[in-house]
Amino acid sequence: MTVKEAREEKIERYVPAAIEGKWADTWERTRLYETPDTLPGHENFYFLTMYPYPSGVLHIGHWYAAAPADAAARYLRMRGRNVLFPMGFDAFGLPAENAAIKNKMHPAESTEENMARMRSQFRAMGAMIDWRREVVTCHPEYYRWNQWIFLRFLEKGLAYRAKAPVNWCPKDLTVLANEQVIQGRCERCETPVVKRELEQWFFRITKYADELLRFDGLDWPERVRVMQTNWIGRSEGAELTFPVEGHPADAIRVFTTRADTFYGGTFVVLAPEHPLVEKITTPDRKAEVDAYVQKARNTAEIERIAEGTEKTGVFTGAYARNVLSGERIPIWIADYVLVTYGTGAIGGVPAHDERDWAFAKKYGLPIREVISPDGQTHGELDVPFVGEGVMVNSGPYDGTPGAEGRRKIAEDFGKRGMGGPTVTYRLRDWLISRQRYWGTPIPIVYCEKCGVVPVPYDQLPVVLPRDTGFTGQGGNPLEKVDSFVKTTCPTCGGPARRETDTMDTFVDSSWYMYRYLDNRNDKAFMEKDKGRMWLPVDQYTGGIEHAILHLLYMRFVCKALRDLGELWFDEPALRLQNQGMIVFSGRKMSKSRGNVQSPDQYVERYGADSLRMFMMFLGPWTQGSDWDAAGIDGTSRFLHSVWRLALSKPMPGAPDHDLEREIHHTIRKVGEDLEAYRFNTAVAALMKLENALSRASGPTRDEGVRTLLLLLAPFAPHIAEELWGRRGGAYSIHQQPWPVYDPALAKAEEIVLVVQVDGKLRDRLTVAAGLTEAEARAAAETSEKVKASIGARKVAKVIVVRDRLVNIVTS
RNA sequence: GCCGCCCUAGUCCAACGGCAGAGACGACCGCCUUAAGAGCGGUUCAGUGCGGGUUCGAAUCCCGCGGGCGGCACCA
Known part of the structure; x- marks a missing residue:
């Protein structure tokens, strides 16, 4: 059909604008995309795609995520499933608040405006969204359940408050979870983060570390499973103890995966932030140690971990005892030891660890070989030997292979009550406090008499006050809202102060898939009977950039809610499919780069x-x-x-x-x-x-x-x-x-049979499909071209691939 | 440094271990048009990043190297 013919036939032109709006109206009017909880004869299928942050308008990335997902969902619907394809908005978050400071517009207003625009864009896309089920996380009807979950977690010890060295972004003026620090920089603004010692709220995700490592029954991409596994970073080893001279109550515990090298421990290193540093430092060393600790605290993580940074440290003046070698060894502090990993202290074994080697060389600490690849001792080493070997210079353990030595030493320490085998994780508990306004208020009250008091369930939600100033200076605007901060203690009725920190927005997105199913319920975050019709999610799709953050938190919250009796399954989404990133000239699209493409x-x-x-x-x-x-x-x-x-x-x-x-x-x-x-x-x-x-x-x-x-x-x-x-x-x-x-x-009737002689194409024969091996061979051998190609050579063997090819191999 | 993914016509991409081409962009040539554009029809275009190996046969599997992207990284 050419244009000419079409014109002769008077076929009108295809004008998308003339039909797309019309159908959007009709679909809406006829409620085509409203999904009932049950549809007789149709199995339910929960197709979830990640909801967007209402940044303003849908960009190309949103289309790339949503349009194919919508097509897949529509296909399943035509295949007879009752497909739920909901949408909502991840509506709390920093960008809106930062924009408020800049544009003097309240985040609630800009967010509502953005959502309205984006809804109409989704409509223009033609996505089969059931908008009755929409969730908007900045509405009190939604975030009250964040608060409810927080209180339930608190009851069960899954939420707790602790003083800890945390990541602080000096530009966004808030703390960040470990997962939000990328290469020592703030995930959002790329400012190098610093460590601060603050009292903050945490979710105990580490309790589920081992379970999170299991992906049984999940059809998730290998890539994501590997990333999460690396992130959790399970490491088997031993916790061993070094008694401290003159401080019988303050033994130093270290974590090691190489207990077999223990005899080679010629010094101990504490992280600068280690709590014992202050206690054990001798008066003559105090000034130097304090200066070093101070410097380490103020150094951005990125500088501390930068490659090639020369190791630094200072001697505390204190000594520990290596209980196996019996030696008196010095205790140092150095910033290459991280307070956030293991016990925040290590036994320095320079002969068998590159970092300890560099440190020992610099400060003239003794180096002793205790593991040998060949069982012999070698006197002075030129380089550290980090491989497996046999224990030497290790008293009664001499001659023991490393693997066995690790086990024995860990057990021996265990028997003495000085440690034992243990497992450590890179994963830290999830820091959920944020010193920012635009988020869910943490439902806690501080009373002078009663201390930390949870807001009673029947007083939820703790509503985020609307009237605040956004100056961009001096921290969280909530602190200045007296009507919010000043309250009475729910327990004693006395004067009290509200928590002004808000929750990480990843709390919002860790459970939103349940709320779609019962979004208007004001008695529970979801009625179980409704959930049973749909959960767990059959198919989840979204960007690979959430491989760790959101997808790990979501799994954790599912398991925690299960243990609270709120959910009855172990994993929130059975099948996951990640779309890749859409880039522009090889670079991520972002507002700051100014290369965002509008659809x-x-x-x-x-x-x-x-x-x-x-x-x-x-x-x-x-x-x-x-x-x-x-x-x-x-x-x-x-x-x-x-x-x-x-x-x-x-x-x-x-x-x-x-x-x-x-x-x-x-x-x-x-x-x-x-x-x-x-x-x-x-x-x-x-x-x-x-x-x-x-x-x-x-x-x-x-x-x-x-x-x-x-x-x-x-x-x-x-x-x-x-x-x-x-x-x-x-x-x-x-x-x-x-x-x-x-x-x-669906199969072809006739096929082209390729005939090769010694792997080289010699002829193509059109034959009926489904020939047997013998028939195919016979057909091939009658070809003149093939005969000519074989010539006088002998046929050594014939390979027949059904309906595809015959390869005649000559000798 | 470690782990993963990727590398095929000018471009984007296809090819159960079996004819390197499904589809598209571009370019070129026509048709249409007063013209340009748009539209339509057709033509063109690579031996698969490099080097080995396995195999009757390798873009496909294995090893090494190079390039790109992503994750982790002083993690004890």
């Missing part, structure tokens, strides 16, 4: 359907892509062709068997590709079918067009609906069953 101009020019299809056509969804809008012409032209094809007059002709095969093959291909999230090849298959149909005529073509529209519906919902209707199909195409293919028809 709106493309929607205007090409229509939402073309943009949807283009997002899916860019390349493998899981790998991400570089944004290059040039290709959108391709999907746009395709839809124009479909339009003409579907509206052209049927042409007479005979049934076309080959075309019928192609149709059935395409049904199979598109379905399989959608199930595997291979949107790009699915789109290509649709294009191929359209090409074939446009060249055909007769009844098979007509049947093919009908099928094509059904297959197209998940990808381009508006045009599919329009053409379906114009061709007399019943409303709505999105409620039609997915076409069924005939497996026999």
